[in-house]
Amino acid sequence: MSSLQLATVALDHAAVFVFAATGALAAAERRHDLVTFGFFAAITGVGGGTLRDLLIGAPVFWIHRPAYLITCLAAALTIWIFGGGRRREQLLIWLDALGLSAYAVFGAAKALSFDVGPLPAIVMGVMTATVGGILRDVIAQHPSVLLRREVYVTAALAGATTFVLLTGLGLAVLPAGLAGFCAAFGVRSGAIVFGWTLPGFRPKA
Amino acid sequence: MSSLQLATVALDHAAVFVFAATGALAAAERRHDLVTFGFFAAITGVGGGTLRDLLIGAPVFWIHRPAYLITCLAAALTIWIFGGGRRREQLLIWLDALGLSAYAVFGAAKALSFDVGPLPAIVMGVMTATVGGILRDVIAQHPSVLLRREVYVTAALAGATTFVLLTGLGLAVLPAGLAGFCAAFGVRSGAIVFGWTLPGFRPKA
Amino acid sequence: MSSLQLATVALDHAAVFVFAATGALAAAERRHDLVTFGFFAAITGVGGGTLRDLLIGAPVFWIHRPAYLITCLAAALTIWIFGGGRRREQLLIWLDALGLSAYAVFGAAKALSFDVGPLPAIVMGVMTATVGGILRDVIAQHPSVLLRREVYVTAALAGATTFVLLTGLGLAVLPAGLAGFCAAFGVRSGAIVFGWTLPGFRPKA
Numbered sequence: 001m002s003s004l005q006l007a008t009v010a011l012d013h014a015a016v017f018v019f020a021a022t023g024a025l026a027a028a029e030r031r032h033d034l035v036t037f038g039f040f041a042a043i044t045g046v047g048g049g050t051l052r053d054l055l056i057g058a059p060v061f062w063i064h065r066p067a068y069l070i071t072c073l074a075a076a077l078t079i080w081i082f083g084g085g086r087r088r089e090q091l092l093i094w095l096d097a098l099g100l101s102a103y104a105v106f107g108a109a110k111a112l113s114f115d116v117g118p119l120p121a122i123v124m125g126v127m128t129a130t131v132g133g134i135l136r137d138v139i140a141q142h143p144s145v146l147l148r149r150e151v152y153v154t155a156a157l158a159g160a161t162t163f164v165l166l167t168g169l170g171l172a173v174l175p176a177g178l179a180g181f182c183a184a185f186g187v188r189s190g191a192i193v194f195g196w197t198l199p200g201f202r203p204k205a
Numbered sequence: 206m207s208s209l210q211l212a213t214v215a216l217d218h219a220a221v222f223v224f225a226a227t228g229a230l231a232a233a234e235r236r237h238d239l240v241t242f243g244f245f246a247a248i249t250g251v252g253g254g255t256l257r258d259l260l261i262g263a264p265v266f267w268i269h270r271p272a273y274l275i276t277c278l279a280a281a282l283t284i285w286i287f288g289g290g291r292r293r294e295q296l297l298i299w300l301d302a303l304g305l306s307a308y309a310v311f312g313a314a315k316a317l318s319f320d321v322g323p324l325p326a327i328v329m330g331v332m333t334a335t336v337g338g339i340l341r342d343v344i345a346q347h348p349s350v351l352l353r354r355e356v357y358v359t360a361a362l363a364g365a366t367t368f369v370l371l372t373g374l375g376l377a378v379l380p381a382g383l384a385g386f387c388a389a390f391g392v393r394s395g396a397i398v399f400g401w402t403l404p405g406f407r408p409k410a
Numbered sequence: 411m412s413s414l415q416l417a418t419v420a421l422d423h424a425a426v427f428v429f430a431a432t433g434a435l436a437a438a439e440r441r442h443d444l445v446t447f448g449f450f451a452a453i454t455g456v457g458g459g460t461l462r463d464l465l466i467g468a469p470v471f472w473i474h475r476p477a478y479l480i481t482c483l484a485a486a487l488t489i490w491i492f493g494g495g496r497r498r499e500q501l502l503i504w505l506d507a508l509g510l511s512a513y514a515v516f517g518a519a520k521a522l523s524f525d526v527g528p529l530p531a532i533v534m535g536v537m538t539a540t541v542g543g544i545l546r547d548v549i550a551q552h553p554s555v556l557l558r559r560e561v562y563v564t565a566a567l568a569g570a571t572t573f574v575l576l577t578g579l580g581l582a583v584l585p586a587g588l589a590g591f592c593a594a595f596g597v598r599s600g601a602i603v604f605g606w607t608l609p610g611f612r613p614k615a
Contacts, residue, residue, distance in 0.1 A: 030352065033403030035359040039335075039351075042328060050260065055460065055470050060260050066324040080406060088408070119476040123452060130449075134549065139339065139351060146449075146549055147440065154445040198443030201490060203498070235557065238608030240564040244540075244556075247533060255465065265465050271529040285611060293613070344544065344556060 003173055011109075011177070012049060012061065015102035016068050018095040019132040020045030020075035025092040026140040027076075028083050034076070041076035042069060043139060048132035052107045052124055056114045093192055096133055096145070100152075101184035103129035104159035105177045109167075118164050125160025126153060129184075150191035151198055159184025208378055216314070216382065217254060217266065220307035221273055223300040224337040225250030225280035230297040231345040232281075233288050239281070246281035247274060248344060253337035257312050257329055261319045298397055301338055301350070305357075306389035308334035309364035310382045314372075323369050330365025331358060334389075355396035356403055364389025413583055421519075421587070422459060422471065425512035426478055428505040429542040430455030430485035435502040436550040437486075438493050444486070451486035452479060453549060458542035462517050462534055466524045503602055506543055506555070510562075511594035513539035514569035515587045519577075528574050535570025536563060539594075560601035561608055569594025 023044025027037045046062050046069075053060045062068035083091075108125030116124065130146070130153055137144040145152055163180030167173060190196040228249025232242045251267050251274075258265045267273035288296075313330030321329065335351070335358055342349040350357055368385030372378060395401040433454025437447045456472050456479075463470045472478035493501075518535030526534065540556070540563055547554040555562055573590030577583060600606040 028406045028408070031405040031407070033356070033359070033405055035356070035362055035403060036351070037406070039331070039358045043332075054259055054464055056473060057469060059262060063260060063262075063321055063325050063329075066322055069324055069328055083406075083408075116473055117476055119479055120473050123479055124473075126449070127453075138343065138548065139349065141349065141352060144549065144551065146446070147551060151443070151445070153449045154443070157445055198445060200441040200443055201438045201447070201493075202441070203438070203493075233611045233613070236610040236612070238561070238564070238610055240561070240567055240608060241556070242611070244536070244563045248537075259464055264467060268466060268526055268530050268534075271527055274529055274533055288611075288613075343548065344554065346554065346557060 005113075011102050011106040013068070013071055015099050015106060016045040016049070016062075016071050017075050018102070019048065019099040019136075020072040021079055022092050022096045022099065022133070023072075023136050024076040024079035025083060025088055025095070026136050026142055028079055028088060029142075030140065034080055037076040037080055038073050040136065040140065041079075042072040044132050044136040045072040045075065046132075047135040048103050048107070048128040048130070051131050052110060052128040055124065055127075056111050056116055058110070058114055097155075097185060097188040097192060099132065100129045100156055100188060101159055101181045103132070104156040104184045105163045105180040108160040108163050108180070109173065109177060112164070112167065118168060122157070122160045122164050125163070126156045129156035129160070149195075149197045149200070151187060151196050152191065154198060155184045155188035155191065158187045210318075216307050216311040218273070218276055220304050220311060221250040221254070221267075221276050222280050223307070224253065224304040224341075225277040226284055227297050227301045227304065227338065228277075228341050229281040229284035230288060230293055230300070231341050231347055233284055233293060234347075235345065239285055242281040242285055243278050245341065245345065246284075247277040249337045249341040250277040250280065251337075252340040253308050253312070253333040253335070256336050257315060257333040260329065260332075261316050261321055263315070263319055302360075302390060302393040302397060304337065305334045305361055305393060306364055306386045308337070309361040309389045310368045310385040313365040313368050313385070314378065314382060317369070317372065323373060327362070327365045327369050330368070331361045334361035334365070354400075354402045354405070356392060356401050357396065359403060360389045360393035360396065363392045415523075421512050421516040423478070423481055425509050425516055426455040426459070426472075426481050427485050428512070429458065429509040429546075430482040431489055432502050432506045432509065432543070433482075433546050434486040434489035435493060435498055435505070436546050436552055438489055438498060439552075440550065444490055447486040447490055448483050450546065450550065451489075452482040454542045454546040455482040455485065456542075457545040458513050458517070458538040458540070461541050462520060462538040465534065465537075466521050466526055468520070468524055507565075507595060507598040507602060509542065510539045510566055510598060511569055511591045513542070514566040514594045515573045515590040518570040518573050518590070519583065519587060522574070522577065528578060532567070532570045532574050535573070536566045539566035539570070559605075559607045559610070561597060561606050562601065564608060565594045565598035565601065568597045 020041035023040035107128030166176035225246035228245035312333030371381035430451035517538030576586035
């Protein structure tokens, strides 16, 4: 296994776990049963990566590797057992930020490894980082994270762009990936903690 | 045609028809026109199977077999002509239960026939059984069946798991499929008639 | 490049631009930032064609051709700079009508060029013409154009059917495509200007 492949597998598992946990937390908010926990966890956990694989023409990653589904079920069970208390919403936001950052890099990395060009690879990172959360919000009928003012898509964009630029400049995959992850997570953290926003559209008179 | 292939084609048509009918019933609730009936019927009827085929890398089943679309249009026309009256909502719930049960088995069966392992095959059964109804609810802006307390996903899980276990134990496809269908339909019927639920999540103090 | 291929590329770019612009206009309504403009523009602009390509087993058109994404970003920027004022909603409706008409023909044309039969090719035209707008409405939590009374799906159906029938009768692709576009745009214009509707479902007593 090349270092690129190894890094992608590890990042993929981490992103699946944290996104799956946010799916389970959304189920917890509505006091669903354990099966629905698993269902939300699986859709949220593998949704983004599934779309990425369909778009770049790769075999869907979890179909022939059951370990990913077990990761989702483990995340669901973890939330079921430990997920109570008032810090739930806070936890969901931060796990979502971790998943977003990992998938922004990972989506771009996998796209590059399938010979996708830099611009579509960045878009792939952004889309796959945000689709898990969008699916979760749509099926849970949760107000979508997309419609909030704080930067969200921008964080994924920062991470994917950083990664693609640095690898394009010749940096190795692991440092570039780490830099991309930090860029995404830094921007998203600023949004969560300080309420960072970009200027919104102002219609002309 | 092997018995596995034959069973999957028959189940597929039946599931397409009943799901398409639930799509048309959702259009009827809002008094849409006949074209919208056909549109809702087609999306609901082939939505689950389409996702299944994309995920397992199979050619999408209805693209080269127009009979499935004709089945959807027949379902739409049937509801347009006969679908009135107060029993409509009741009818939708039971047709949805039939489609759910057929697709839980069929999704798993087709996945197995594409060399997908047991756990992803079960998940494939569950996801494809529930995606048609989810798409219908999302496009009709109907309160999603996912968010109700009665068991729904669990019924699909029971059916797909029964089927995959029995075929794994060496039972032939048809009896295993029948057992899986009955398991799913039995659980879902109990939910509809007796309001069966699983215990919901209870946050720790 | 054959005339069929050339026509499909040109139509595809035009449809991407106008749908992307409607996505950006939806973002403008909620006063989103520029990144979200681009995100909505990209999802709306390439959403319908992406689904079409996945369904017919074609490589997703924008993955290896970054020009499409640049078209989306250009549409987003255009709306950001010029998109203000009270005529915005009117503009969105008419751009959506243009995109709908182009994609109805184009979805059908690309499907035919991949050896899909006439009925599925018509459905492909209808679905891909309407999916961009549906995705936009779902992610923007906008009341869906599907749920309005005026004909919408019917316009796409008229365009795709006209095109498939005329090419089936031996007409060349360009005149058939123009006729299909005019059929779709004519029907949709009638719906916008005169409020054309088809008779809705009436439940029997």
